[in-house]
Amino acid sequence: MSDPTANEDQDAMADEWAAMMEGDDEDDDLDMSAAMGVEPGSNRVLDQTEIDSLLGFDGDDDGAHDTTGVMALVNSAMVSYERLPMLEVVFDRLVRMMSTSLRNFTSDNVEVSLDQITSIRFGDYLNSIPLPAMLSVFKAEEWDNFGLMVVDSAMIYSIVDVLLGGRRGTAAMRIEGRPYTTIERNLVERMVHVVLSDLSAAFDPLSPVTFRFERLETNPRFATIVRHGNAAMLAKLRIDMEDRGGRLELLIPYATLEPVRELLLQMFMGEKFGRDSIWENHLANELWQTDVQLSAVLDEVTCSLADVLNWKVGSHLPLTTGPGGMVELRCGDSPMFRGRMGRRKGNIAVRVEQELIEQPDEVEG
Template identity: 55%
Template sequence: MIDQPDETAPADEDEALVAWEAMVAGSEKTLSQTEIDRLLDVDDSKSVRTRSVIDQIVNSSFVNYDRLPMLDVVFDRLVRLLNTSFRNLTSGTVEVTVQQIASVRFGDYLSGIPLPSLIAVVRAEEWDNHCLLTVDSELIYSIVDILLGGRRSDPAPIDGRPYTVIERALAERLIRTVLKDLGTAFSPLSAVGFACERVETTPQFAVITRSNNACISARFQVALDGRGGCVSLLIPYATLEPIRDLLLQMFMGEKFGRDSMWETHLKNELRRTSVDLSAVLGQAQVSLTDLLAWKEGTQLVLDMRPDAQALLTCGHVPMFVGEMGQRNGNVAIRIDADLGAQDEVIHGLLQR
């Protein structure tokens, strides 16, 4: 078979050459967009690349993590707790560090889980939602070797075989330890308990939310006497929604949220503040037409008896009621009942 010569390329080159000669000669001919694209060696794939960039921006896996700064404090507290718990579990030298904290899409996290691994589907009881805890094979084999008295110098090889019953039991013990410390780390913010519902080895069976939903991913590196592995925690933003306002707070000293000592001191100082009390002897409701018709000498009739009690107010807050009289030549009110609005007045002052 004789190959026919390709006549398309020479034709394109001739058209481009003609367009170039016309432009150089100062011809009045206006170049079309196609001729300009051929001169610049630009094809229609640029629009495709533009659309792909837009799609990448819209479907980006990056979510602003800085809007939940208190999570850094929670994870730092979790690291300290895990160091103590793993040390008590293995009776050896343990070092837990935060390797990465990032915001990812749930589908991207599932596709990036190294296999084989154990994926625990965890339920946050008080928040009524789920999260994932992943333990990789290196950490599982290291825990099994250490707890069963194996050598602590050489890491166990990763052969990709299914986990045995003993390995799963020891790994679930490790998972329960991590979940207990995770609940303790969140305890200053909110009382929550994490319970392991099931343990999966296939990521497709551990779906707890939509693939494009935003989640917080925290990866912890565990070093156990020259070996170790990683533990990954994935918390969807929907799971953290009940305590989102608390997670937006900034870390202050060793306390979470507001400073109770400063608030108590401020309340004590406010109690020494002088405030104005108004005695309301009577009230009447009139129309605006009657009010505009008032003249000098107009009398306002109040439906009040001589023994009626006066109302003491601070601003618009009713405070006390009492009987009006005289004392040492001055008008006085004897308080007969406390309306219990002192806390409301102090709260209003604090808001200002």
């Protein structure tokens, strides 16, 4: 038979332990809530604004999502165009040259302006192209890679209207929902050739390159030139012809710019990295005035270790070089010259007759 009193004591002890455990859990919850900044006992739920801020999709600022939240992690491998200062110089030249060449091409008053230069992933850009549009694929011959030029619908109809004699003061007529005609494609292709010629000339002071027109596409799927995840540089140009005009966008993958990356990193034209010509010239002049000690080696004899150990004071070491033999001049361990020994003005001298300095071509060979 069990003792009722003992059972009651055990139950009371179990209830006490349970109460102590619950108290510890509550203390831990309070500590965790305090660390997270959440009031105890409340189930905190993030609202839409906080979720957008966390993910980096803040609608108030168009560029905020590039540097905050998850998008900052996604785009952490992107190369900012600001790290390539010479790109702005190249596109400034392009804008000035296009203004002149397009005036000659259209016989109209043309103003070209650069809206912005940004970095973007190629796949994201293809998905953001407003259709209909014409996508021109061009190749950089010397760099052996491709680029993309996009002409929007407004620019296409404006060029067609101007080149075919449309009256000034009237906006270009836009007819949507039909494919572009052969005439429209040919006129746009002529304009693309003009822009590519100016782009080649804009890069000439930096690095000679020829941009060659490849093909004209209207479907972005057929204008893929790199993988969708690859980073690219996007330049948006605005072309105004009085009350007509449109946009022209140049997209050049960073893989295409890689051969001239060191040149694009310059802060100004002709900048040299890690070199100072003044100190180079000073060092070269000082080297010519440096004193160098030469050793004249009369002869070399090979002896066994036993013979060397048997040497005593007065031992003779025969040399095979005669009075008219050749003597080798060395600087340290490097042979420099070979000549004949004699006397000149009471001093022992060596007349150089053969040069032993190895030339760089001979070393590589």
